Amino acid sequence: MSVITIKDVAALAGVSPKTVSRVINGEAHVRPAVRDAVMKVVAELGYRPNEHARGLSSSRSFLIALLFDDPASGYAADVQLGAIERCRHHGHHLVVERIDRAMPDWLAEVDATIASLRPAGVVLTPPLCDWSELTALLIHRQVPFVRIAPGSDTVPAAMVTIDDFAAAVDMTDFLIGLGHRNIAFVEGIRSHGAARKRLAGFREAMTRKGYEIREGWIYEGDFTFRAGLAAGEALLNLPNRPSAIFAANDELALGVLISALRMNIAVPGDLSVAGFDNAPISRMAWPQLTTVQQPNREMASAAVDILVDPSYTHLPANSFSEKMTYTLIPRDSTGPRSAG
């Protein structure tokens, strides 16, 4: 049997293709009886509209593009799951694209993708949600987009965030509550907005309590395990070493944790370690990492929901933006400051 088209459905239902189209797209002004008749034929025939035909005749397609810088991270995988799930729910499909800013013509590549795919919307993850050339391009091309966890809020597009600043304040307060005063911080990639906010939250909490942030106790990491290892080695070899280390994500924290174990520093006995993200690896450590749960999946779902909302089409009021809740998850890598 060859492929079923809208004409087949129309013929069998005794209506015009246009009416079938109305039913398929849930448009108003179709008599319930007609609607039901059409739906019945659609179901019987297993009719599925050809999305390329739809994309061609209307100027918008059924595709949502998810743009990543580093799609191999656990973070990206999580975000993807949320996006895929909502795309399916809305009858859309998720196209994933990697943007490698090291390529000289990366912007032209993105432009080409937009031109040839005409996605209904674009989801931007960190750090590229803060690349101004990219957001400017999308605005120029009039493609709706939503940014997840951006650093700046000056772009005229919706964003889905958690309050990274407040979460970092909370985690720092939590450590302080355990008796820690000498707390070091390991930064994420500085171009990540969220990374900067986490650092700012740490500073704020320490300052509020009047505790000193010592020279050299803020280590510039880059969100990788390797950097965490280096950070741990540097910070734990300081003459007056911190009793707690708060890292901007779980990979960094895991690196710190393992560098401590290597140096025979007991966690949490001699050192408390805290991360951020609640990535799977935070539970694959020993001891398990205290961290902040960030609802990555839900954030991506929310982004897709916004893009699919027809009222979001013509460029983006921030009224669509959503701030989601985070949760501090105390586990075994943190404990009371030891007497020593």
Place this chain on the structure above:
Amino acid sequence: MSVITIKDVAALAGVSPKTVSRVINGEAHVRPAVRDAVMKVVAELGYRPNEHARGLSSSRSFLIALLFDDPASGYAADVQLGAIERCRHHGHHLVVERIDRAMPDWLAEVDATIASLRPAGVVLTPPLCDWSELTALLIHRQVPFVRIAPGSDTVPAAMVTIDDFAAAVDMTDFLIGLGHRNIAFVEGIRSHGAARKRLAGFREAMTRKGYEIREGWIYEGDFTFRAGLAAGEALLNLPNRPSAIFAANDELALGVLISALRMNIAVPGDLSVAGFDNAPISRMAWPQLTTVQQPNREMASAAVDILVDPSYTHLPANSFSEKMTYTLIPRDSTGPRSAG
């Protein structure tokens, strides 16, 4: 400026749209001078063919679908990177779909996706590369597909594999070479073909050397960290515990490793632990895991290359299949059997 179409290019180059089409698609029978002229206009105008129009007029699109069961795993992310890179190289785009077999109408969902997207090809990852309803559907729909690391080789489609059996033999031999005789094995998900082959390789190597595989020393895991933890606890509490544990993937191995640490069993002093995959987490452990490097990215790249090859269209000879090389990576989680 409005969107540039093939007509604009044709007009400016002084040729027919059909000729532009020939140039764009790299067809033969275009005079070099004409070709160059067209390409110049294409470049000047920044023309990008509307892929929906292409997908509509030819019956095949520019989309490659990547089907996953569990897209959140590190494995999936890795595979995706390879697929995305090759898709871009070939001017295609990657659509990721999750198949949740728990949904009663999962097959209909896949069918709908195929019908509406008309992908140029489909990449199947484990374990769904071995779901016969799925492969039957794709064959019926005449959609080219390639399977990555399948268990069975009875499906008429190309597959990209490593020799899991041989790799498991090698790893077992490696452990035996360190003096281990009492080796336990932690299985992956039994429905994974690769998981079964790894177990078979382990059995083979032990049997060849005439070593006993003790009752209860093959633990049924499921590729998760949690199962690794449980496996470690079970195996290490056995009255006569193994001196080495070989796990079917790195997550399991990490679970085993951590359960050993919790029980105060030194690795590799008192216990050697080996994994499989060379996942990022294998390096985030302490000690780092001895494992088998599986070229996931390259395997996905190869799969896309096969799908894009025009001679692969009308269903699949196995002559396209590729067996890729693996590498045993000795690290710190394995060592000589201790005297005790």
Place this chain on the structure above:
DNA sequence: CTGAAAGCGCTTACAG
């Protein structure tokens, strides 16, 4: 509430 006509931007099939 429903439909006939035209068109989206390409490629296919054919002609020369």
Place this chain on the structure above:
DNA sequence: CTGAAAGCGCTTACAG
């Protein structure tokens, strides 16, 4: 080697 015509399967814009 090149092009004119027709068509892919929908939706848009219009009419009634």
